[in-house]
Amino acid sequence: MENYPWWWVLWENLLNFVIWALGVWLLWPLGAGGIPIAAIGYIIVIIVFIWILLKKHNCTTCYYYDKWCHLGWGKYAALFFKKNSGNPKTGARLAVIWMILPLIPLSGAVPVMLWKGFSWMTLIVLIVFLALNIFQFAILRKRGCRRCKRRFDCAGSAAK
Numbered sequence: 001m002e003n004y005p006w007w008w009v010l011w012e013n014l015l016n017f018v019i020w021a022l023g024v025w026l027l028w029p030l031g032a033g034g035i036p037i038a039a040i041g042y043i044i045v046i047i048v049f050i051w052i053l054l055k056k057h058n059c060t061t062c063y064y065y066d067k068w069c070h071l072g073w074g075k076y077a078a079l080f081f082k083k084n085s086g087n088p089k090t091g092a093r094l095a096v097i098w099m100i101l102p103l104i105p106l107s108g109a110v111p112v113m114l115w116k117g118f119s120w121m122t123l124i125v126l127i128v129f130l131a132l133n134i135f136q137f138a139i140l141r142k143r144g145c146r147r148c149k150r151r152f153d154c155a156g157s158a159a160k
């Protein structure tokens with residue numbers, strides 16, 4: 001696809017925000033003095049890596065710069081960064097954050113249950129968080145990549 005449809009962009013972004021919100025919920029009890037330090041750290045990692053560094057180093061050098069890619073991030077990057085202003089090699093290295101990000105709430109939920117005691121609610125949120133991550137990585141990503149103009153030259157393509 002040259003430009004993904006609006007409903008696709010909306011749906012994938014909503015899914016991302018739901019996953020991040022569940023991650024924040026899981027980490028919320030980990031803090032000190034009433035400050036949810038772990039949740040704040042998780043939000044900062046998302047803002048810095050996903051919304052700034054990846055946009056700068058991946059999206060500014062991507063075919064979809066200033067276009068509607070499956071997440072609409074080509075358009076977002078064009079608002080804040082100049083075309084080709086990033087380093088694609090740095091971007092490729094930074095993409096590992098997609099693997100690390102789900103591990104933060106997963107590793108946080110265990111100490112939460114040890115510290116606060118077992119909670120069915122925490123367990124249910126943890127399972128939903130895990131299921132949505134698997135769905136996103138194993139199913140949705142493949143569908144997006146299959147329709148992507150970069151599917152044959154992108155190192156992260158799931159449609160080879």
Ligand code: SF4
Binds near residue numbers: 151
């Ligand atoms: S092939 Fe997949 S990972 Fe690579 S740019 Fe396209 S959608 Fe993104």
